[in-house]
Amino acid sequence: MTEPVVSIIPEEGGYSIQAVSERCGVNPVTLRAWERRYGLLKPSRTAKGHRRYSEAQLLRVQAVVQWLEKGVPIRQVQALLDSASAGTEPTPEPVWQKAREQALEALESLNLRRLEQQLNGLIADYGHARVIADFSDPLREQLALSPSLSLQSSLLHSLLMQKWSGKALSLSPGRRHSGWVLVPLGDPLAALELAMVLNAPLWCLDQPVDVDALCQRFASQPRFGVIWIADALPAAAQRARWLPDDKMEFPAFIWGPLAQQLAAGSPGLTVLEGNRVEIAETLQQHNLESLS
Incomplete structure (x- = not known):
């Protein structure tokens, strides 16, 4: 993914989470998930508790993005960043293929609650852009190919409309x-x-x-x-x-x-x-x- 051309200036103690988000193209919510759930990032804090990222942390965010683009599951990135094997090329797991298979199972059983929980987890780990491009886009295309799955296709469409509408409203x-x-x-x-x-x-x-x-x-x-x-x-x-x-x-x-x-x-x-x-x-x- 080409990085946005954004000029950011370090604030006192480092870069703010918004500045890192704009520079690396990663939503602040996802940056927090990488820190809390996976320990991938360790920003410092200001006296008021605001996160500040050093140059090294900013480069670490970019490295995480690069591994994810290669198909490495988020749970494996920590070891790759912190070990001597970080320069090797691991064999990517079919992360998105597995996710789509699980989604199909949920749709076939009409279990939208389960699908929404899966969607929430993927968004937290990978962000909206990657989830839409690698999960919901191909899933919708797959469902559209089979008339017998029209009900499942409509259910997925409705769920995505509801999820994205709520987020879009917050952006007003x-x-x-x-x-x-x-x-x-x-x-x-x-x-x-x-x-x-x-x-x-x-x-x-x-x-x-x-x-x-x-x-x-x-x-x-x-x-x-x-x-x-x-x-x-x-x-x-x-x-x-x-x-x-x-x-x-x-x-x-x-x-x-x-x-x-x-x-x-x-x-x-x-x-x-x-x-x-x-x-x-x-x-x-x-x-x-x-x-x-």
């Missing part, structure tokens, strides 16, 4: 603060999944809105940008209402499998390319607070 900016507006053109789950990876101030809608309404909102409260998530083609009349036909005063992006096709008729849109993590890195370069 405060009054008069800046943030991204995520507008789905199709399945609202696609917008929620992008919201989980962005993990930044945002409003995640569950349906399209008239572009005129967004323009009116920007006039009264600037400092926001809009991202349309295109995984379905709207009808001509809907497209005229929902998508801009000219350059916008606010940052206007479109992303998804149908982004290029829709942007061809909407010159005011800039197409975003790449996976969710790459999109998050691109959007970090935009200072919405500077808009007026």
